[in-house]
Amino acid sequence: MKADALTLAHGLSFGDLYDRDGLVRLDGLFLDALGAADGDLRRRLEAARAEPDSLTRLAESELIIDLAPHLEGFIGGLFGIGAELAALRGEHEALAPIFEVRRNFVQRRAVKKIKADAAAALDGDALAAGMAALLGGPVTELSFARAVAGWLADEDTNSQALATAESYAAWATLSDAGRARHDGGVLFKEPGKLDFDHLVHHMVSEETIVGDAANGATCHRLDANHLRRREGFALTDAGVDLAGALGEANYCIWCHKQGRDSCSTGLREKAAKDAAANAAPPPFRKNPFGISLAGCPLEEKISEFQKLKAEGCSVGAFATMIIDNPMVAGTGHRICNDCMKSCVYQKQDPVDIPQAETRTLKDVLALPWGFEIYSLLSRWNPLNLTRPYPESATNKKVLVVGMG
Ligand code: SF4
Numbered sequence: 001m002k003a004d005a006l007t008l009a010h011g012l013s014f015g016d017l018y019d020r021d022g023l024v025r026l027d028g029l030f031l032d033a034l035g036a037a038d039g040d041l042r043r044r045l046e047a048a049r050a051e052p053d054s055l056t057r058l059a060e061s062e063l064i065i066d067l068a069p070h071l072e073g074f075i076g077g078l079f080g081i082g083a084e085l086a087a088l089r090g091e092h093e094a095l096a097p098i099f100e101v102r103r104n105f106v107q108r109r110a111v112k113k114i115k116a117d118a119a120a121a122l123d124g125d126a127l128a129a130g131m132a133a134l135l136g137g138p139v140t141e142l143s144f145a146r147a148v149a150g151w152l153a154d155e156d157t158n159s160q161a162l163a164t165a166e167s168y169a170a171w172a173t174l175s176d177a178g179r180a181r182h183d184g185g186v187l188f189k190e191p192g193k194l195d196f197d198h199l200v201h202h203m204v205s206e207e208t209i210v211g212d213a214a215n216g217a218t219c220h221r222l223d224a225n226h227l228r229r230r231e232g233f234a235l236t237d238a239g240v241d242l243a244g245a246l247g248e249a250n251y252c253i254w255c256h257k258q259g260r261d262s263c264s265t266g267l268r269e270k271a272a273k274d275a276a277a278n279a280a281p282p283p284f285r286k287n288p289f290g291i292s293l294a295g296c297p298l299e300e301k302i303s304e305f306q307k308l309k310a311e312g313c314s315v316g317a318f319a320t321m322i323i324d325n326p327m328v329a330g331t332g333h334r335i336c337n338d339c340m341k342s343c344v345y346q347k348q349d350p351v352d353i354p355q356a357e358t359r360t361l362k363d364v365l366a367l368p369w370g371f372e373i374y375s376l377l378s379r380w381n382p383l384n385l386t387r388p389y390p391e392s393a394t395n396k397k398v399l400v401v402g403m404g
Pocket of ligand 1: 006252253254259262263264342343344345351
């Protein structure tokens with residue numbers, strides 16, 4: 001969109017978004033709006049800005065999470081995109097039954113009751129036909145989840161339908177045929193066990209192509225369905241859709257609440273029992289390949305942004321991400337995964353944080369004025385307690401030199 005088509009609220013001009021005085025004024029408008037909606041929250045924010053070091057990490061996280069919906073609402077009003085933000089939130093809410101049913105019905109009930117051998121012996125086509133009859137239409141993840149969520153509200157009345165749904169969920173999650181039918185989905189899934197000797201899935205064959213088995217070179221082949229051919233320089237990986245990102249954000253257990261968000265701060269060895277309270281923290285653990293599990297080098301607030309994203313607060317999640325990682329367009333699922341290597345899940349699939357991060361970025365960029373919103377939040381971000389807007393210019397000249 002052309003800048004001259006943008007009409008900002010509060011009498012602000014496009015140029016104000018690129019000018020420190022304009023940003024200070026914008027910040028004042030935000031504080032006024034916040035104070036009108038929640039006076040206590042405004043006071044908490046102002047106290048935190050005055051003494052940011054006085055906050056514990058948990059208090060900072062809680063403040064950011066409380067502020068994020070207010071920031072999202074303010075951005076909606078500023079850019080005149082309240083309806084688009086409500087629609088985006090609605091997309092999140094519409095998918096919510098999938099994650100609720102995945103955790104409480106598919107993973108904690110169906111696959112515990114019906115083991116893999118029994119699931120593989122089930123007649124998938126007959127089960128699918130039975131489910132379709134119960135649903136009154138084709139079995140999609142959403143139609144299944146919505147129906148099961150409703151049936152669970154009255155288990156006695158719906159016991160027969162729930163029994164069919166249990167069998168279908170176990171077959172779809174545990175059998176080869178079921179997994180193939182729901183390939184790429186997020187509902188019929190349980191976390192896989194991590195095997196560091198077999199991290200590349202979809203391997204169909206290994207053969208020695210040069211020399212003998214002991215000394216030769218081995219050719220590993222992937223299932224043809226998982227090959228991606230590079231044509232020219234275009235990217236070959238589109239990343240996950242919204243359901244895929246929410247699948248990760250809901251798999252995350254939001255460890256910042258316990259101060260165990262190792263994706264952000266690194267996974268450390270256990271402290272010695274007799275260690276003094278002020279002793280240096282223990283070293284980072286290493287994975288079986290000897291890689292230090294130091295977490296995100298930027299200490300991005302991963303747990304917090306995934307909680308906000310799971311709750312449908314996309315701009316708030318994005319603003320949380322870029323407090324520490326303003327160049328998020330250059331990170332995400334095609335670049336780095338230090339964070340997911342350090343996830344608390346060390347024996348099962350870690351949360352695919354980079355996918356959730358990339359999708360959150362894309363959802364904001366897809367909004368009207370999405371780029372302008374990203375650009376603005378990289379200069380003015382009230383979730384950044386230490387530097388919500390740029391410092392005054394020092395008029396010093398700085399030369400930045402690098403070889404990258
Ligand atoms: S990504 Fe992993 S370590 Fe980080 S908060 Fe979620 S579950 Fe915890």
